[in-house]
Amino acid sequence: MTTLQPTIPARSVRSRLGGLTRSTPAYITVALVALVVVFSLISPEWRFLDATNLQAIGRNSAGLVLLAVGLTFVLGAGHIDLSVGATLVLSSVVAGTVAVRLAGEPSAAGTFPNAGLALVIAALAAVVVGGVAGLINGVLVTRLKVNSFVVTLGTMGVATGAAQVLTNGANVAGIPPAVQTSFGLNTVAGIPLPLVLAVVISLLAGVVLTQTSAGRHALAIGSSADGARRAGVNVQRSTIVVFVISGLMAGLAGFLDISRFGTTAISGHSTTMLQALSAVIIGGTSLFGGRASVPGSVIATFIPTVLLAGFVMVGVSSFYQNIAIGVVLIIAVWLDQLRGK
Amino acid sequence: MTDRRPPVLRASGLAKSFGHVEALRQGELTVHAGEVVALVGDNGAGKSTLISCVSGALLPDAGEVSVEGRPMPLGSIRAAMEYGIATVYQGLAMAPDLSVAENLFLSCELRRPGLLGRLGLLDKKAMRERAWQLMDGLGITTLQDVTLPVGDLSGGQRQVVAVARAVSRAGRLVIMDEPTAALGTRQSQMVIETIKATRDRGLGVVLISHDLPRVLQVADRIVIMRLGRVVADLAASGLKINQIVALMLGEQDNDREESLPA
Ligand SMILES: Nc1ncnc2c1ncn2[C@@H]1O[C@H](COP(=O)(O)OP(=O)(O)O)[C@@H](O)[C@H]1O
Ligand SMILES: [Mg+2]
Numbered sequence: 384m385t386t387l388q389p390t391i392p393a394r395s396v397r398s399r400l401g402g403l404t405r406s407t408p409a410y411i412t413v414a415l416v417a418l419v420v421v422f423s424l425i426s427p428e429w430r431f432l433d434a435t436n437l438q439a440i441g442r443n444s445a446g447l448v449l450l451a452v453g454l455t456f457v458l459g460a461g462h463i464d465l466s467v468g469a470t471l472v473l474s475s476v477v478a479g480t481v482a483v484r485l486a487g488e489p490s491a492a493g494t495f496p497n498a499g500l501a502l503v504i505a506a507l508a509a510v511v512v513g514g515v516a517g518l519i520n521g522v523l524v525t526r527l528k529v530n531s532f533v534v535t536l537g538t539m540g541v542a543t544g545a546a547q548v549l550t551n552g553a554n555v556a557g558i559p560p561a562v563q564t565s566f567g568l569n570t571v572a573g574i575p576l577p578l579v580l581a582v583v584i585s586l587l588a589g590v591v592l593t594q595t596s597a598g599r600h601a602l603a604i605g606s607s608a609d610g611a612r613r614a615g616v617n618v619q620r621s622t623i624v625v626f627v628i629s630g631l632m633a634g635l636a637g638f639l640d641i642s643r644f645g646t647t648a649i650s651g652h653s654t655t656m657l658q659a660l661s662a663v664i665i666g667g668t669s670l671f672g673g674r675a676s677v678p679g680s681v682i683a684t685f686i687p688t689v690l691l692a693g694f695v696m697v698g699v700s701s702f703y704q705n706i707a708i709g710v711v712l713i714i715a716v717w718l719d720q721l722r723g724k
Numbered sequence: 725m726t727d728r729r730p731p732v733l734r735a736s737g738l739a740k741s742f743g744h745v746e747a748l749r750q751g752e753l754t755v756h757a758g759e760v761v762a763l764v765g766d767n768g769a770g771k772s773t774l775i776s777c778v779s780g781a782l783l784p785d786a787g788e789v790s791v792e793g794r795p796m797p798l799g800s801i802r803a804a805m806e807y808g809i810a811t812v813y814q815g816l817a818m819a820p821d822l823s824v825a826e827n828l829f830l831s832c833e834l835r836r837p838g839l840l841g842r843l844g845l846l847d848k849k850a851m852r853e854r855a856w857q858l859m860d861g862l863g864i865t866t867l868q869d870v871t872l873p874v875g876d877l878s879g880g881q882r883q884v885v886a887v888a889r890a891v892s893r894a895g896r897l898v899i900m901d902e903p904t905a906a907l908g909t910r911q912s913q914m915v916i917e918t919i920k921a922t923r924d925r926g927l928g929v930v931l932i933s934h935d936l937p938r939v940l941q942v943a944d945r946i947v948i949m950r951l952g953r954v955v956a957d958l959a960a961s962g963l964k965i966n967q968i969v970a971l972m973l974g975e976q977d978n979d980r981e982e983s984l985p986a
Binding site: 590594595596597599600602603604605606607609610611612613614615616617669672673674 | 781801802805811813816817818819820821822826827830831832833844845846848875889
């Protein structure tokens with residue numbers, strides 16, 4: 384019998400650097416550990432390694448971890464979601480309002496009669512708002528066939544504006560403090576509860592990305608939408624799914640936000656989306672779609688939060704955080720381009 | 725060979741325009757089970773447009789397609805796949821970042837047995853093994869690793885993966901649009917052998933190719949297109965290449981060439 388003998392091409396630059404992609408979480412981890420070591424060495428009396436400092440870093444990272452995980456799917460599918468920060472803010476405002484309305488009148492001691500139930504419903508409301516925002520993004524991108532950059536730039540504005548309209552621009556006050564005491568500032572085995580939640584969800588998301596058809600189809604459409612379509616992938620549905628995942632993550636991050644501060648932080652998220660996006664790209668997910676790593680995104684998320692905590696501790700202005708992240712982002716995208724496509 | 729069953733494929737009256745370009749005016753194509761039909765014509769004759777209307781990649785402006793007598797919804801690749809049609813497209817229909825195995829099973833992934841499968845978890849190991857068997861069955865000896873991204877393969881290797889995917893998926897009809905274009909002689913011959921094996925399994929095959937000697941070697945019928953129309957539908961046996969070329973180019977006479985049934 385005749386045999387097909389297509390010649391193996393000389394391994395391309397793309398594939399040689401492809402090995403780098405697969406080990407991205409490894410070198411991100413090394414970079415992160417190096418940052419921690421440096422800050423520990425130069426912080427007074429090794430204070431960087433104090434439990435309180437590490438816990439603060441963990442708490443500050445939890446929401447960002449969720450956003451990054453959602454964006455990992457969107458970027459893997461060859462799209463972008465600029466609206467995650469605004470969706471986070473809108474979800475937190477809705478959740479905060481719901482919590483205040485449902486919690487009842489506080490007693491003289493400052494406890495709310497329905498605090499527990501109110502907060503659970505508030506959390507659900509945040510997730511629903513995020514999911515709906517993601518659904519709207521997905522439907523607009525697939526139906527109007529408008530580029531996701533433009534669609535989510537638009538919905539970013541809409542969500543920000545909606546949050547301001549809901550509260551007249553003021554932050555939501557009077558949320559039951561239990562949101563902080565029982566959840567946001569709580570720890571298990573010394574680890575902040577919100578971070579535990581974010582890590583558990585990240586593990587699930589990692590399984591979805593690498594072990595299910597949904598994840599595989601997301602990467603397939605990111606690699607070649609036409610190729611995936613011709614292979615029988617429902618491109619529209621896959622596209623909507625990634626935006627819904629991103630929205631759900633932003634919604635939950637909105638609830639984590641009020642659990643961290645005890646109130647909303649409407650104007651505190653101007654750079655949140657950029658930080659999450661940078662983490663995803665630094666973590667080895669291709670800005671051009673087709674390749675994505677949830678562990679990479681999660682680990683890289685700690686780079687901005689560690690930088691910020693470190694700069695504050697050693698007395699460098701926190702403004703330098705943005706500069707540092709900007710530089711690291713450009714280097715990461717440059718490396719991504721070297722890898723191919 | 726007479727067959728009481730309705731033909732695997734009957735497409736009639738298919739038409740498709742792109743703006744002012746009438747790419748397809750009278751798309752007619754009938755394929756029986758166990759039959760290889762070659763679709764030939766000059767570049768731009770409308771062959772790819774015709775088969776894309778059949779495969780669901782394009783929604784025709786007019787016309788009908790039925791599979792074993794059942795009318796098929798048009799314009800949906802998934803519907804065509806459910807009706808047993810699988811296609812090797814001209815040009816890439818792969819996700820280059822995904823591996824050979826992942827592409828072979830794309831949209832038809834195998835799940836794990838039991839609860840984990842019902843939760844949606846993929847059986848990657850089974851897909852790798854089946855992928856390996858498929859490629860081995862096509863006699864590919866140099867592709868060692870089905871976990872290699874398709875983007876790292878040569879054009880010929882990709883083409884072979886596309887052929888393997890189509891023949892492994894099709895339940896009734898395999899359509900191949902210039903499957904040997906990127907292939908060398910031996911590889912082309914292997915694709916022809918694959919087409920014969922597919923025909924022998926009782927599937928219908930539509931083959932688009934400019935390689936007329938090879939076409940004549942495998943085809944039962946030759947359908948010739950010119951300027952968006954099917955101009956002839958001939959039994960392959962006894963046909964000469966120059967007859968086919970004359971019909972393709974419309975050089976015999978400017979009137980219609982009647983179909984010459986077998
Ligand atoms: N997507 C498209 N947009 C515009 N014109 C097209 C498109 N696809 C095909 N055509 C035109 O339709 C005609 C038939 O093309 P095609 O079916 O690809 O021919 P063939 O496969 O026989 O070479 C050509 O004139 C081609 O330029
Ligand atoms: Mg063609």
